[in-house]
Amino acid sequence: MRPEPPLALLAELTHRCPLRCPYCSNPTQLTGAGEELDTATWARVFAEAAALGCLQVHLSGGEPMARRDLPALVRAAQGAGLYTNLITSGVLLDAPRLAELCAAGLDHVQLSVQDAAAAGGDRIGGYAGGHARKLTAAAVIRAAGLPLTLNAVVHRQNLDNLEQLIDLALDLGAGRLEVAHVQYYGWALANRAALLPSRAQLEAATAVVAAARRAHAGRLVIDYVVPDYHAARPKACMGGWGQRFLAVSPAGRILPCHAAESIPGLDYPRVQQTSLHAAWYASPAFARFRGTDWMPSPCRGCERAEIDWGGCRCQAQALLGDAAATDPACDRSPRHGLLADALAEAASAGQDFAYRQFSESNIRSDRIV
Numbered sequence: 001m002r003p004e005p006p007l008a009l010l011a012e013l014t015h016r017c018p019l020r021c022p023y024c025s026n027p028t029q030l031t032g033a034g035e036e037l038d039t040a041t042w043a044r045v046f047a048e049a050a051a052l053g054c055l056q057v058h059l060s061g062g063e064p065m066a067r068r069d070l071p072a073l074v075r076a077a078q079g080a081g082l083y084t085n086l087i088t089s090g091v092l093l094d095a096p097r098l099a100e101l102c103a104a105g106l107d108h109v110q111l112s113v114q115d116a117a118a119a120g121g122d123r124i125g126g127y128a129g130g131h132a133r134k135l136t137a138a139a140v141i142r143a144a145g146l147p148l149t150l151n152a153v154v155h156r157q158n159l160d161n162l163e164q165l166i167d168l169a170l171d172l173g174a175g176r177l178e179v180a181h182v183q184y185y186g187w188a189l190a191n192r193a194a195l196l197p198s199r200a201q202l203e204a205a206t207a208v209v210a211a212a213r214r215a216h217a218g219r220l221v222i223d224y225v226v227p228d229y230h231a232a233r234p235k236a237c238m239g240g241w242g243q244r245f246l247a248v249s250p251a252g253r254i255l256p257c258h259a260a261e262s263i264p265g266l267d268y269p270r271v272q273q274t275s276l277h278a279a280w281y282a283s284p285a286f287a288r289f290r291g292t293d294w295m296p297s298p299c300r301g302c303e304r305a306e307i308d309w310g311g312c313r314c315q316a317q318a319l320l321g322d323a324a325a326t327d328p329a330c331d332r333s334p335r336h337g338l339l340a341d342a343l344a345e346a347a348s349a350g351q352d353f354a355y356r357q358f359s360e361s362n363i364r365s366d367r368i369v
């Protein structure tokens, strides 16, 4: 059956970033600046995304503000008819640069914070002074009249500060707060023992969210999903593989999700050679886990097969070495016990991080030959 068109494009403009978050969602092998797509190619990608049916583009990274041509990219996306959302750490965002982006047609900003206060935020992000810069960026965004979403990635080392994070979102004038539990692949899997929250922390946080939703209804929307390691059922990752979203990597790979390159054996098309339309409708990589035909037992025939689509392919790859297996986050998976083992290990683990690095040792070549 012909798939529906995608709703949104995740444009990973760069892997460069001044922060070093230990749960970064970028691949552990990063793309260097010299191999990033140029302005004209991104402009063509945005036009193709709009023609394909996408309604919005998330301008992401790394840190998208590291791209000097960001105003031109926003203008191109806006000109193509896409709603433009900038996903930023905020540390490079000041009033003059935001004015350029507003003039180019930027619609919305999603600002990340690593914790509710500077000491924790700067330690977790691995960037001294970063938290203060974020507060300045939030003020600049609101002064420009742009809608603001605060994105708080939560884990064992900041989850107890959730009330303060909610207060921070209110103080900064955010209309939405995304409380996003860490997803454990890539950098985060390497730091999993230092990041996994306990069941008691999770239950307390869930109660905090419920109370805050009641107290701040009409003023602050709070997005919050119980994390996989404490859930009995997996989430429908990306709304199902190749069903709602597509991503383009800094070097031009067209992907069903931002982490898809962690799955070996799939040949992802590139924007330099293939249109987004051809990738979406004709690429074997997009078809590989789309729908339900690929599913093994116990997903095959399960009443939730078209609800969670078997969970996350990248998590199955990361934990089982098999992207075609049922996500072990499901308690019907024969490997579900792995998650309990990880929680038990984390309960006695320390707090130190292995920070994300952007260095010679983990810059990969992705040149077209």
Ligand code: SF4
Pocket (backbone or CB within 6 Å): 233, 234, 298, 299, 300, 302, 303, 304, 305, 306, 308, 309, 310, 311, 326, 327, 330, 331, 332, 333
């Ligand atoms: Fe979802 Fe598969 Fe678990 Fe059923 S068995 S709930 S489809 S992951």
Ligand code: FES
Pocket (backbone or CB within 6 Å): 237, 238, 241, 257, 258, 259, 260, 311, 312, 313, 314, 315
């Ligand atoms: Fe890739 Fe879930 S992150 S399918």
